[in-house]
Amino acid sequence: GAVVSQHPSRVICKSGTSVKIECRSLDFQATTMFWYRQFPKKSLMLMATSNEGSKATYEQGVEKDKFLINHASLTLSTLTVTSAHPEDSSFYICSAREISGLPYEQYFGPGTRLTVT
């Protein structure tokens, strides 16, 4: 089946530093990748949609200069949290849609736990 990986699975960083999270589709090509944020015991909040080779589309209220998204290839998207602060601590999850897959089907990565101290 379609597998999506994320790296790292956990990261702890100091306030003011930047952190990069990678999302890879391992056995399929993904035209579209989504980035979500999830707070403890809460639902998934869509942050942005990225298409390979074009700029990401950010949801209302998500700072594009703080959450930099790059989708440079059909198998890799990255989320960089710039100048991280404790309020950015969260569980970040990506998902990918296969080029030849069903229109809505998204395969989710295992998530990245970010803790900003």
Next chain:
Amino acid sequence: QQQVKQSPQSLIVQKGGISIINCAYENTAFDYFPWYQQFPGKGPALLIAIRPDVSEKKEGRFTISFNKSAKQFSLHIMDSQPGDSATYFCAAGASGSARQLTFGSGTQLTVLP
């Protein structure tokens, strides 16, 4: 913002029982309704999904019931097992260039042995 309302927030069921989780939506443009299962510290995994042209879909112990006129859909887990203990999210998708999913608030299911 488009919303999908999910209930209950938490559910405790005895082993072998039926777990029922409900979702309701307002946007009639939604035409895809999946259910996801999420274990702690993991990403969501697709369980089962339905389109509005059918009223029910069954896959193993999992069944989606869909009521288009009421704009409601539900997940039934038959013969619930302790291994089913997880958080379940309903979602809905509308036709569009991105076909994003809107998620419900989640239901934490605990199946007692």
